[in-house]
Amino acid sequence: MKTAWLILPALLASATPSFANKVFVTNERGNTVTVLDSDSWEVIGEFPAGNRPRGITISPDGKELYVCASDDDTVRVFDPETYEELHTLPSGPDPELFVLHPSGNPLYIANEDDNLVTVVDTKTRQVLAEVPVGVEPEGMAIHPTGKYFINTSETTNMAHFIDSASYDITDNILVDQRPRYAEFSTDGNKLYVSAEIGGTVTVIDTSSEAPAIIDKISFEVPGVQPEWLQPVGVKATADGSRVFVALGPANRVAVIDGATDEVLEYLLVGQRVWQMAFTPGEEFLITTNGNSNDVSIIDVKDEKVIRSVQVGEQPWGVVVAPD
Amino acid sequence: MRILRTLFAALCMLPFAVSGAMSLEVKSGVIRVDRTRPLPVSRLDLPPEDLGFAGAQLGLEDNQTTGRFLGVDFTLETRAVPPEEAAAALEDLKAQGVNLVVVMADAETLLDLAGRAGPEVLLLNARAPDAVLRNEACRANLLHVAPSRAMRTDALMQYLVWKKWPRLFLIHGSHPEDRLLAESYRASARKFGAKIVEEREFVDTGGARRTDTGHVQVQRQMPVFTQRAEEHDVIVAADESDVFAAHLPYHAWDARPVVGSGGLLPVTWHAAHEAWGATQFQRRFERLTGRSMREEDYQVWLALRIIGEAVTRTGKGDPASLRAYALSDQFELAAFKGQKVTFRPWNGQLRQPILLGNRHVTVSVSPQDGFLHQNSQLDTLGTDRPETTCGAF
Structure with missing residues (x-):
């Protein structure tokens, strides 16, 4: 299979070589994962993923696909090639979002029902720690150094900074209503936290010892009720120049200048845009659109939506296999 | 900046x-x-x-x-x-x-x-x-x-208008709070362009509300009470005292949905x-x-x-x-x-926002799409700033 992909671009010598990657989309209502090809953007597979699959991620070596099966209170681990379920991980109740340590182990899981973050060893499948956090933990992010990780709690409205070694909470930063998602810049100097009901993205400086809020990004789209501008997923490019923010029921992705935090543009995508993922070279950004049952493909350089692809029922999370 | x-x-x-x-x-x-x-x-x-x-x-x-x-x-x-x-x-x-x-x-x-x-x-x-x-x-x-009552009745009325069920048969109870609720429905109907085609009062004659075979009499009384009403799309029950509205669905003379204090309820939760x-x-x-x-x-x-x-x-x-x-x-x-x-x-x-729910599920949430407001869409529900007679704030 792999050789076939290598030969094909070689034949099209004039074209930019682009390696197709598998794109995995969880369908919250359909209880499946849809698999797309990042070259043809065709659906190449769909497999059952347990009850209410939401958060999804993949190991750095591309060998294990992790899915939060929220209503099964477990994380299901799949083989990204065969789509077979390999085993499950103890996640604690109602796992929604998680983040992998940059090394691929452990996995940090937000348990929305229990005000806990559960830390699980992906090899031994043991729970390493349970960290009490605010009410309704949701967003998870880990600093590129792996030294600490972030959890956002939706009802407490905080970003909790948690030491990866001691599991102590070192800082709590109050953000706006219902923080959904946290994303570090690649250099680890900035943290973006989206607040769905507050309608803002808080920019936190993480370059010095004590994290501090340095900016608050708000949104405005003519003809869209302000209350529907609800930021959820956030993705920053590796060079830090652009930040993309999914605006939920506003059906738009905001393009933000990573240096000035100014909103440059709003890209119209499908309905209730939720989470996003880049292809490995950041040529494309894929958005899940929960209410239109499709994903939108954004050309990152041109900042244009190039197409949409129908997936399963109520797509929620997305991850792209590494090269 | x-x-x-x-x-x-x-x-x-x-x-x-x-x-x-x-x-x-x-x-x-x-x-x-x-x-x-x-x-x-x-x-x-x-x-x-x-x-x-x-x-x-x-x-x-x-x-x-x-x-x-x-x-x-x-x-x-x-x-x-x-x-x-x-x-x-x-x-x-x-x-x-x-x-x-x-x-x-x-x-x-x-x-x-x-x-x-x-x-x-x-x-x-x-x-x-x-x-x-x-x-x-x-x-x-x-x-x-x-x-307020007005927020609830406005929430329901927006849905009826959105649904294109504007002809209302209003049935209200005989207690003071039922009358206040009926008045609120009248105001909501005027506000959003629905029409109350007929009104009736269900008088609370007292007595036990639940008896062993109560349904036998209810099955005869409610159809009779609701018969020969003007042509209507929906029955609106204003029964804050909880006397009769629960018995309207399936018993009304005409096959029409019931909303308000029975059937589809405007609720906070x-x-x-x-x-x-x-x-x-x-x-x-x-x-x-x-x-x-x-x-x-x-x-x-x-x-x-x-x-x-x-x-x-x-x-x-x-x-x-x-x-x-x-x-x-x-x-x-x-x-x-x-x-x-x-x-x-x-x-x-x-x-x-006000939820509209039956006994089992959330049916809809108001404010409804298309009911716009210059400041907040939520201000389409209840008394807005220009109408208020509150002087203490």
């Missing part, structure tokens, strides 16, 4: 950006005024012992979790009393230094408490729906978490509501109490969260500071209804 914005953000966050290290105790109380009422038509509606207090407990726990990170200690006192002991309960709470008090009471008792409380106490109304409390009889020390993260909230409540959440639990929870949010953002615990913050543009709160809830500064009423 950007620098200004950054400065502003930095200033707003100053108390907590450094690290939560304040030390503050915030005492809140809940007074529930219980009147002796006839048993409800359905035993599903029997009030649990801890009605409202359970919501308060969850709100307290939510506040405490946040307070733990900030060095704020939230406490709660609850009192269930008959109307004649409400004033004493308030005095008792005041004596214990509790000056943030959530009240579940009728309008008359609530007004009396507001008069006694004085400006140093902030009351939050979690039950009374009366328009008068939000207008001519409004009080500066009284905020309304519970929606619904035990089956799951959207916008509500599932986790419902589960938290059910684990705590062993039962499903009622509207009054939600309203009291919301009242305590309003206190918690205002304390968290201001770093203060005194009623004047919290009231000022709640009424300001800065205040916003997530309440599992898809958009932030905020206060109307002209009468202290909390803006909020």
Whole structure:
């Protein structure tokens, strides 16, 4: 299979070589994962993923696909090639979002029902720690150094900074209503936290010892009720120049200048845009659109939506296999 | 511009950006005024012992979790009393230094408490729906978490208009609150362009509401009561006293849906509501109490969260500071209804979406698409600023 992909671009010598990657989309209502090809953007597979699959991620070596099966209170681990379920991980109740340590182990899981973050060893499948956090933990992010990780709690409205070694909470930063998602810049100097009901993205400086809020990004789209501008997923490019923010029921992705935090543009995508993922070279950004049952493909350089692809029922999370 | 914005953000966050290290105790109380009422038509509606207090407990726990990170200690006192002991309960709470008090009471008792409380106490109304409390009889020390009747009837009317069911057969009860509700439906119909084609009054003749084979007589009485009405799309039941509306669906003479106090109900909360993260909230409540959440639990929870949010953002615990913050543009709160809830500064009423639900599911949520407003779409529900007769704010 792999050789076939290598030969094909070689034949099209004039074209930019682009390696197709598998794109995995969880369908919250359909209880499946849809698999797309990042070259043809065709659906190449769909497999059952347990009850209410939401958060999804993949190991750095591309060998294990992790899915939060929220209503099964477990994380299901799949083989990204065969789509077979390999085993499950103890996640604690109602796992929604998680983040992998940059090394691929452990996995940090937000348990929305229990005000806990559960830390699980992906090899031994043991729970390493349970960290009490605010009410309704949701967003998870880990600093590129792996030294600490972030959890956002939706009802407490905080970003909790948690030491990866001691599991102590070192800082709590109050953000706006219902923080959904946290994303570090690649250099680890900035943290973006989206607040769905507050309608803002808080920019936190993480370059010095004590994290501090340095900016608050708000949104405005003519003809869209302000209350529907609800930021959820956030993705920053590796060079830090652009930040993309999914605006939920506003059906738009905001393009933000990573240096000035100014909103440059709003890209119209499908309905209730939720989470996003880049292809490995950041040529494309894929958005899940929960209410239109499709994903939108954004050309990152041109900042244009190039197409949409129908997936399963109520797509929620997305991850792209590494090269 | 950007620098200004950054400065502003930095200033707003100053108390907590450094690290939560304040030390503050915030005492809140809940007074529930219980009147002796006839048993409800359905035993599903029997009030649990801890009605409202359970919501308060969850709100307290939510506040405490946040307070733990900030060095704020939230406490709660609850009192269930008959109307004649409400004033004493308030005095008792005041004596214990509790000056943030959530009240579940009728309008008359609530007004009396507001008069006694004085400006140093902030009351939050979690039950009374009366328009008068939000207008001519409004009080500066009284905020309304519970929606007004008008907010509920507007929410339902928007849905009927959206559904293109504008011809209404209004059936109201014979008690004063039923008449107030009927009047609210008339106003909502005028506001959104629906037409009441016929009105009837269902007189409460007293007696037991539930008998062993009651359905036998109901099956004969309700069709007769509703026959030969003008051509209508829907029956609107105004039965706050819970006398007849539950018996209208399936018994009405014409095959028409029932809305209002029976059939499709405009509610602040619904035990089956799951959207916008509500599932986790419902589960938290059910684990705590062993039962499903009622509207009054939600309203009291919301009242305590309003206190918690205002304390968290201001770093203060005194009623004047919290009231000022709640009424300001800065205040916003997530309440599992898809958009932030905020206060109307002209009468202290909390803006909020209203759920439309039957016994099993959330059917819709108002405001409906297409009902626009120059400031907030939520202000299409209830008394808007130009109409208010409240002078205390």
